[in-house]
Amino acid sequence: MPEPIEIGRTSADLPCASAGRIRIHSKYHPEKEAARFLDHQGIETGFAGKVILVGAGLGYLEADLRRRCPGCGIIAIHLSSTLFRHRIT
Numbered sequence: 001m002p003e004p005i006e007i008g009r010t011s012a013d014l015p016c017a018s019a020g021r022i023r024i025h026s027k028y029h030p031e032k033e034a035a036r037f038l039d040h041q042g043i044e045t046g047f048a049g050k051v052i053l054v055g056a057g058l059g060y061l062e063a064d065l066r067r068r069c070p071g072c073g074i075i076a077i078h079l080s081s082t083l084f085r086h087r088i089t
Helices: 030-039 060-068 081-085
Strands: 005-009 015-019 050-054 073-077
Touching: 005 081, 030 060, 050 060, 060 073
Parallel strands: 050 073
Antiparallel strands: 005 015
C-alpha cells in the first residue's frame, strides 16, 4: 500500500509534499527545483504550443511554465486529490 501524502511547509512558507521518505517537491526551494527542471527541457521562453503535465504535484512546474510561456496551453493532470487541494495558485 502506498504511503499517504503529507503536506509540509518550506522555510519560505511554501507548501512541499512527500509520501513517506519520498519527496515530491524540494523541502527547501520547490520553485527553484521546478525552474531547473524546465531549464533542461528545451522549452524556449515564449513557447506557444501545448504542454501536458502528468502528475502535476503542487503546481510549481505549471506556475513557472505560465510565467515563461504565457501563450502556451497547459493541461495539468493531478494524480492526487491531496496535492490538488494544496496546490499553489
